[in-house]
Amino acid sequence: MRLEKHRLDVIETSSTAAKALPNKDAWLGHRFLNLITLHISGVLASVRTKPLLLSSIALLALPSQLYAAQTTKAVASKHRHAPSPQDAAPAASEPAAPAAPAKHSRRTNVEARSTESVSVTARQLTGRDAEQAVSKAVMRQFVPGTSPYRMLDRTPGVSFTSTDPFGIDSFGANLYVRGFFMNQMGVTVDGVPLNDQTYQSVSGMSLASAIIPDDIQSMRMSQGAGSVELPSTNTLGGTIQIGSSDPNDTRGGKISQSFGSYNSYRTYVRLDSGKMNSSGTKFYTSYARTDEGMWMGSGDQFMQQVDAKLVQPIGQRSRMSAFFNWSSLAQWNYPDTSIGILKNLGWRTPHLYPNYGLAYRIANGEAALPAGYGGVPGINGSEIAMYDGGQAETNYMGGLHFDLALTDRLTWNTTVYGHSQTGYYSYTDSEDPSPNGAPFSEEVWQNRQERYGLDTSLRYKWGRHTIEGGVWYENNTQQAGLFNYQQPLLGEGAPLKAVGPYDVYGRAFLQGYNFDWTTNVMQFHLQDSIRLTEGLTLHAGFKSMVATTSGGANYNNADWTGSDELPNGSLTASQAFLPHINLDWHINSHHELYVDVAENMRAYEVSAYGVANSVYSVEDQTTFQAQKKSLEPSKAWVYLGGYRYTSKYLQANATVYHASLIHPILAAAVGSLTNPVSQVIDFGHISMTGANGDITLTPVEGLSISNNVSYNKGTYDRDVDTSGGFYALAGKNIVNYPAWMYKTSVSYTWKGATAHFDANYYSRRYYSFMNDTSVGGYWLANAGMQYRFGKLSVLKDVTASFNVYNLFNTKYIAMMGQNDNPATGDYQSMERGAVREFFGTVSASF
Numbered sequence: 001m002r003l004e005k006h007r008l009d010v011i012e013t014s015s016t017a018a019k020a021l022p023n024k025d026a027w028l029g030h031r032f033l034n035l036i037t038l039h040i041s042g043v044l045a046s047v048r049t050k051p052l053l054l055s056s057i058a059l060l061a062l063p064s065q066l067y068a069a070q071t072t073k074a075v076a077s078k079h080r081h082a083p084s085p086q087d088a089a090p091a092a093s094e095p096a097a098p099a100a101p102a103k104h105s106r107r108t109n110v111e112a113r114s115t116e117s118v119s120v121t122a123r124q125l126t127g128r129d130a131e132q133a134v135s136k137a138v139m140r141q142f143v144p145g146t147s148p149y150r151m152l153d154r155t156p157g158v159s160f161t162s163t164d165p166f167g168i169d170s171f172g173a174n175l176y177v178r179g180f181f182m183n184q185m186g187v188t189v190d191g192v193p194l195n196d197q198t199y200q201s202v203s204g205m206s207l208a209s210a211i212i213p214d215d216i217q218s219m220r221m222s223q224g225a226g227s228v229e230l231p232s233t234n235t236l237g238g239t240i241q242i243g244s245s246d247p248n249d250t251r252g253g254k255i256s257q258s259f260g261s262y263n264s265y266r267t268y269v270r271l272d273s274g275k276m277n278s279s280g281t282k283f284y285t286s287y288a289r290t291d292e293g294m295w296m297g298s299g300d301q302f303m304q305q306v307d308a309k310l311v312q313p314i315g316q317r318s319r320m321s322a323f324f325n326w327s328s329l330a331q332w333n334y335p336d337t338s339i340g341i342l343k344n345l346g347w348r349t350p351h352l353y354p355n356y357g358l359a360y361r362i363a364n365g366e367a368a369l370p371a372g373y374g375g376v377p378g379i380n381g382s383e384i385a386m387y388d389g390g391q392a393e394t395n396y397m398g399g400l401h402f403d404l405a406l407t408d409r410l411t412w413n414t415t416v417y418g419h420s421q422t423g424y425y426s427y428t429d430s431e432d433p434s435p436n437g438a439p440f441s442e443e444v445w446q447n448r449q450e451r452y453g454l455d456t457s458l459r460y461k462w463g464r465h466t467i468e469g470g471v472w473y474e475n476n477t478q479q480a481g482l483f484n485y486q487q488p489l490l491g492e493g494a495p496l497k498a499v500g501p502y503d504v505y506g507r508a509f510l511q512g513y514n515f516d517w518t519t520n521v522m523q524f525h526l527q528d529s530i531r532l533t534e535g536l537t538l539h540a541g542f543k544s545m546v547a548t549t550s551g552g553a554n555y556n557n558a559d560w561t562g563s564d565e566l567p568n569g570s571l572t573a574s575q576a577f578l579p580h581i582n583l584d585w586h587i588n589s590h591h592e593l594y595v596d597v598a599e600n601m602r603a604y605e606v607s608a609y610g611v612a613n614s615v616y617s618v619e620d621q622t623t624f625q626a627q628k629k630s631l632e633p634s635k636a637w638v639y640l641g642g643y644r645y646t647s648k649y650l651q652a653n654a655t656v657y658h659a660s661l662i663h664p665i666l667a668a669a670v671g672s673l674t675n676p677v678s679q680v681i682d683f684g685h686i687s688m689t690g691a692n693g694d695i696t697l698t699p700v701e702g703l704s705i706s707n708n709v710s711y712n713k714g715t716y717d718r719d720v721d722t723s724g725g726f727y728a729l730a731g732k733n734i735v736n737y738p739a740w741m742y743k744t745s746v747s748y749t750w751k752g753a754t755a756h757f758d759a760n761y762y763s764r765r766y767y768s769f770m771n772d773t774s775v776g777g778y779w780l781a782n783a784g785m786q787y788r789f790g791k792l793s794v795l796k797d798v799t800a801s802f803n804v805y806n807l808f809n810t811k812y813i814a815m816m817g818q819n820d821n822p823a824t825g826d827y828q829s830m831e832r833g834a835v836r837e838f839f840g841t842v843s844a845s846f
Contacts, residue, residue, distance in 0.1 A: 137749075139216075141803075142803070143801075143803050144213070144214055145166055145258070147160075147162070147168060147207065148213060148216060148219050149173070149175050152219070156692035156694050156709065156743070157223075157710045158175070158221075159177075160174070160176075161813075161814035163832065163833060163834060164292055165805040165837050168303055169334075170197075170198075171199050171333045171391060171818070172333070172818075173815070174815055176737045177221070177237055178237060178688065179659065179690070179737050180237025185237055186226055186230050186232030186235030186239040187232070188239075189397075190323050190415070191455060192415065192419070193230075193231040193455075194206070194207060195232060196234055196605065199425075200425050202448075202479070203603075204233075205395060205397065209395045210327075211244060211325060214286065215244050215245055215309075216242060216243070216244060216245065217246070218241075221239070221241075222240075223238070224597075225596065225638035225640075226239030227239065227580065228541045228542060229457060231453070233474075233603040236600050236601075236635075236661065237600075237659065246282075247309060247310070249274060249282065250275075251272060252274070252796075252845060253269070254845045255268065255269050255270075256841055256842065256843030256844075258840065258841040259840050260840070261295070262295050262837065263291075263293040264293045264837070267287075267288065267289045268286065268289075279312070280311075280313040281311070281313075283308065283309060283310035283311070285308040286306070287304070287305070288305045288307075289304045290302070297332075297353065298354050299331075299332025299351075299353060299388070299390065299498070301329075301331040302330045303329040304328055305327040307324070307325050308324040308325075309323045310323075318402075318404045319403050320400065320402050322400050323401070324396075324398040326394075326397075327393075327394070327395045329391070329392065329393050329394075330390070330391075330500070331391050331392075332388065332498050333389045335349060335351050336829060336830065336831060337831060338828040339767070339826045341384060341828070344376045347811050349384060351386055351388050352386065353387055353388035360490045362382065363382070363440050369384075384828075386427060386428055388498040390498025390499045391426070391499065392424045393421065395419065395421045397417070398417065399416050400415070400416045401414070401415045409462065410461075411459045412458055413457050414457075415455045415456075417451075417453055418451065418452045418453075420449070421450075424445070424500055424502070426445070426498050428498075429442065429484060432484050434486040436489055441484040441487055441510075442486075443484050444482070444485060445482050445608075446480075446481050447478075447479065448479040448480075449476055451474060454471075455471075455473075457469060465528055468541075469524075469525060469527070470524070472521070472524075473523075474519075475519070475520050476518070476519040476520075477517075477518055480514070480515045481512075481514040482511065482609075483502075483512070484511075484512075485502040485507075485509070486505040486506055487505070493505065513557060513609050514554055514555040515552055515566075517549050517550065517552065517606055518551055519606060523543055523545045525543035526543075527541020527542070527580070535587065536584075536586075539582040540581050541579070542577050542580065543578050544575065545573070547604070548571070548573075549606055550569075552566065552568030552569060553568050553608075561609060563619050565620055566609055567617075567621055568621065569621075571604045573601060573602070578598075580596075581598070582594065582595065582596045583595045590647055592645075593644075594643075594644070596638070597638070597639050598637070600638070601634065602633065602635075613680065614665075615680055617680065618679075630682070632682065633665075634663050634665055635662045638657065639657060639659075641655065642655035648698070649697065649699060650696070652694070656690070657689070660685065663683075663684070665682055666680075667680055683720060683729075685718060686717060687717055688715075688734070689713050690711050690712035690714075692711075693708060694706065694707065694709075702748055702749040703746075703747075704746070705746045706745045707744045709742050710740070710741040710742075712739055714733060714737060715731055715733055717730060725823075727824075729770070732766075732769060732770060732771045736766075738763040738765050738777065740761075741762055742760070743758070744758065745757065752789065753788075754786045755784070755786075756785070757782070758782050758783075759781040759782075760779070760781075763777040764776055765813075765816060767817075767822070768823060768826075773822070773826055775813045775830070778811075778812040780810055780833075781810075783804050786800070787801075792844075794846060797845045798843075799841075799842070800840075801843075805837045806833070806835060806836040810833075811832070813830050813831070814831055815831040816829070817829055
């Protein structure tokens with residue numbers, strides 16, 4: 001099971017009255033400063049209150065008359081089980097186990113404008129937002145409910161893989177962009193920062209939980225380092241901005257139903273109010289239910305979500321919107337595998353669930369391991385024959401967004417938001433038997449976080465200048481604990497499920513630890529867009545960031561952790577000046593050149609005891625204090641230059657880039673698989689140099705042919721000395737990311753029918769830091785067809801589609817390094833990608 005996902009890898013009002021004033025901008029600007037001061041004070045005063053989180057629900061419940069009136073690391077486990085002095089109430093937790101064998105090997109843990117970005121939108125964009133468009137038509141080629149990251153995988157430089165075809169299993173999904181891992185990308189949904197999206201994080205939210213894919217209107221990914229105004233704690237390599245669709249102007253709805261292989265199905269329903277009054281008030285609410293059958297072993301991956309959004313126009317040029325999202329998931333996980341397991345046992349080695357009897361007898365020594373399980377070099381066969389593992393998580397997110405035109409030149413943009421998450425992440429633990437005599441127990445990491453924030457900015461147009469500045473503040477209260485729950489004796493009750501409930505046979509009998517933190521982030525930015533000449537624009541700006549985390553362990557079971565005192569203290573990452581410069585030259589309507597240079601910094605990661613890229617995950621307080629003095633926050637310089645050509649029949653884009661990742665903090669696992677030793681290490685410097693090129697041809701109406709190629713040379717630039725030995729890493733290739741990628745797609749639409757095919761090639765990926773083990777390259781192809789019947793009786797836009805994922809049933813590795821990457825050799829820290837699956841969908845509007 002997974003401990004820490006490896007991040008090396010190495011988240012206008014009408015101004016009629018004002019026009020009568022001789023100096024309206026100065027007058028309103030002075031008044032606005034007073035208003036914004038009161039606004040920020042009021043928000044910060046209430047930022048810790050739960051009603052803020054549910055504000056959008058309250059707004060949706062208001063009568064329409066009121067809408068109209070609205071003007072406003074660790075070492076190998078040394079523990080032996082000991083009863084906890086505390087009863088385990090659902091705390092919150094980050095994994096806490098060493099990165100390795102199974103035992104504690106579960107991982108510990110359109111708003112802002114972007115510079116030079118790839119856009120998943122409905123139209124081609126130009127200028128500073130010049131983007132390679134993946135159109136709405138392309139988005140419709142995917143099975144409804146597919147992760148937006150899988151759509152981005154069509155673009156050059158992006159590598160997205162997962163254990164499931166939808167890409168919603170956060171335990172088995174990862175995203176890389178030009179060598180940067182997903183927790184090094186700044187991601188927002190309707191302006192709300194998702195921050196660290198990795199599995200079991202207490203510092204953010206998975207995109208899969210943040211929005212129903214059917215409700216996405218736009219998605220933009222920066223080709224460079226991203227814009228300074230985007231709020232995020234972990235922007236290093238770029239930004240991704242997701243915008244939800246607005247409610248429709250007319251009353252109606254939509255429903256779609258999908259069926260797939262392995263008893264998978266998905267339902268989506270949306271209801272739109274239409275404009276409810278003369279002021280234009282409108283809202284929608286939607287519900288999605290996804291139930292993926294597992295292609296290996298038993299169990300399923302279930303998720304349901306609710307989205308709601310209200311839009312209230314204010315005057316002619318301003319608006320307020322309220323948004324809300326609720327998600328709940330209960331998912332069994334696929335097991336970790338290794339090169340040795342694949343070679344000796346094959347590509348299907350599932351958990352033993354639901355065969356509790358066999359797992360029970362193996363654990364107490366009454367039954368032999370399945371054939372071959374004891375013959376995998378370097379791996380304990382009992383760690384392959386695990387009973388189960390899974391996760392259950394609930395998220396609430398909501399907020400308000402104001403886009404106000406104060407004058408013809410001055411606009412004010414503000415987002416107030418809240419996010420609450422409770423998560424349980426479990427697996428069967430044979431090292432801590434149940435008190436009743438059962439040979440194992442269910443070990444559960446229990447996490448909790450509550451985030452509240454405000455992002456506000458002013459934009460002023462003055463001649464050739466567009467000046468913009470603002471402030472983002474976020475407070476996050478985080479908790480992580482680890483608990484063991486009793487499993488029943490054989491024949492005396494149903495076993496606990498990996499997705500809960502866990503207290504069927506009483507409260508937790510053991511607690512390993514508990515951590516509590518508070519993280520406060522403040523970011524200020526200021527930038528100017530200067531139109532130097534017709535078609536030539538310079539964007540220059542900077543941001544300042546301070547992120548402080550205080551807290552740590554407040555309970556330590558020394559018999560379990562093997563340490564007398566776990567980490568507790570404060571960490572601050574700060575930088576006063578992080579510059580960003582972009583030059584964009586539209587030579588004419590067809591040709592464009594652009595250059596982008598930026599420096600970014602990310603906050604320190606927050607994870608509990610175990611193997612994680614966090615100073616809080618080290619083995620004891622002494623190590624924490626020593627590393628606190630020597631480690632620095634991760635930073636990155638990203639340099640990019642490109643050329644774009646656009647015409648009716650041809651769109652082409654070419655970019656070259658270089659990125660310097662400075663002080664990347666990684667958890668390196670060394671030692672044997674059965675006795676891993678981990679150490680949080682400053683890897684010093686990582687260099688990545690690459691190029692992307694793509695071309696799209698539309699030779700005749702309805703036909704689109706796209707090809708793109710990517711190259712990335714990423715290397716570690718210094719040797720590393722760890723507690724497990726010295727490693728000559730200088731010049732070695734970065735792990736987990738392919739140096740070469742080639743992607744091709746073709747689609748043809750004739751009348752109501754559309755057919756499409758796409759294939760991606762991913763080259764060899766290095767597995768160990770020393771590059772002595774690797775995973776070979778592979779092709780992954782998909783195909784589909786769709787027919788739009790149009791209107792049938794009372795139904796509109798009736799559509800039927802059929803899709804095949806992994807058309808040629810390629811055997812490939814999706815996730816790598818979820819339990820960290822080995823220094824050398826093999827390690828049980830990878831997962832197989834999904835097999836070929838078929839999906840059919842019928843949808844209609846009304």
